[in-house]
Amino acid sequence: MPHNFLSINDLTGDELTMLLDWGDMYRAGQDSGRPLEGKSVAMLFEKPSLRTRVSFDIGVHELGGHPIYLGKTEIDMDGREPVEDIAAILEQWVSLIVARVNRHSSLERLANRASVPVINALSDVEHPCQALADMQTVRSQLGHLEGLKIAYVGAANNCALSLGLACAATGGQFTIASPEGYAFQAAEVASIASRGSAPHLTSNPHEAVDGADVLYTDAWTSMGEEAEADQRNSDFQGFQVNADLLAHAKPTALLMHPMPVHYGEEMPVGMLQHPQSVAYLQASNRLHAQKAVLRLLAAGE
Numbered sequence: 001m002p003h004n005f006l007s008i009n010d011l012t013g014d015e016l017t018m019l020l021d022w023g024d025m026y027r028a029g030q031d032s033g034r035p036l037e038g039k040s041v042a043m044l045f046e047k048p049s050l051r052t053r054v055s056f057d058i059g060v061h062e063l064g065g066h067p068i069y070l071g072k073t074e075i076d077m078d079g080r081e082p083v084e085d086i087a088a089i090l091e092q093w094v095s096l097i098v099a100r101v102n103r104h105s106s107l108e109r110l111a112n113r114a115s116v117p118v119i120n121a122l123s124d125v126e127h128p129c130q131a132l133a134d135m136q137t138v139r140s141q142l143g144h145l146e147g148l149k150i151a152y153v154g155a156a157n158n159c160a161l162s163l164g165l166a167c168a169a170t171g172g173q174f175t176i177a178s179p180e181g182y183a184f185q186a187a188e189v190a191s192i193a194s195r196g197s198a199p200h201l202t203s204n205p206h207e208a209v210d211g212a213d214v215l216y217t218d219a220w221t222s223m224g225e226e227a228e229a230d231q232r233n234s235d236f237q238g239f240q241v242n243a244d245l246l247a248h249a250k251p252t253a254l255l256m257h258p259m260p261v262h263y264g265e266e267m268p269v270g271m272l273q274h275p276q277s278v279a280y281l282q283a284s285n286r287l288h289a290q291k292a293v294l295r296l297l298a299a300g301e
Contacts, residue, residue, distance in 0.1 A: 001296065002297070007125075010128075013195075015296070019293060026287075034064030037063075038064070041065050041097070041098060042096070045070070056294075060294065088113060088114075097116060099120065119293060119297065125161065128166075131163045133289040134163055149211060150213065152177070154218050156176055164184075165191065168192050168199070170196075175201075176199060206245070214254045214256060215241060215249050217241040221233075252276075255276045259282075
């Protein structure tokens with residue numbers, strides 16, 4: 001049982017499947033007790049959030065715990081005080097730390113110093129909680145995960161890496177189409193391959209989407225990359241996920257996006273309302289997937 005959840009790689013295949021099962025159980029409204037009864041959870045958010053903040057806050061509450069939100073104005077990591085001092089204080093009061101950070105190294109330092117579990121609520125390297133909700137959504141809609149082709153069109157960012165790891169770990173084939181300069185590096189390819197099938201990399205979106213069971217995209221410019229927006233918008237021309245590109249996937253393919261959408265860039269207006277879109281279900285499942293993670297780490301505290 002993992003002590004921390006900083007990466008999809010912190011989970012074995014069996015643990016990943018168990019979390020998906022628990023997520024389905026929570027979505028169905030089946031009671032599994034209150035594993036956070038009498039416990040407090042610190043929520044450290046360096047970056048703004050809608051889905052992650054609200055779903056973790058509600059999830060902690062519904063599991064019997066007390067969520068404490070600490071934004072950048074309350075805790076300025078390595079500004080007001082070092083990450084290690086923050087961890088040393090919080091571990092005396094809370095049972096879990098949920099952190100949404102600018103740098104993955106901040107998560108690693110929290111986890112190395114704190115005696116309580118740390119959950120990655122987003123870093124510049126991975127977004128594992130999003131990937132759990134994504135895989136829960138795919139399995140609920142298509143009935144299985146093994147053998148599925150998930151095609152990702154866009155930059156090989158944190159969401160792409162976590163999704164690729166989860167896809168490989170559950171027996172799927174991950175394909176990603178990115179412009180030159182925005183693809184996975186060798187270490188990321190090797191990490192995904194270590195969990196199952198090696199990812200297929202291409203610069204041709206139509207090649208990536210051909211025969212796909214899932215078509216996934218994300219913003220061309222993520223938080224913290226705003227200064228690169230003009231260059232990225234130019235580099236990603238031809239990589240928009242629209243109805244024409246979706247038509248190259250299987251007729252039953254799911255259309256996914258972690259949100260928020262930059263309409264007119266990676267998707268045109270109205271695409272989230274496409275009959276094949278499950279983006280709002282993805283967002284809904286964030287609550288259930290995160291409750292599963294909280295339960296797992298609370299048990300292993």
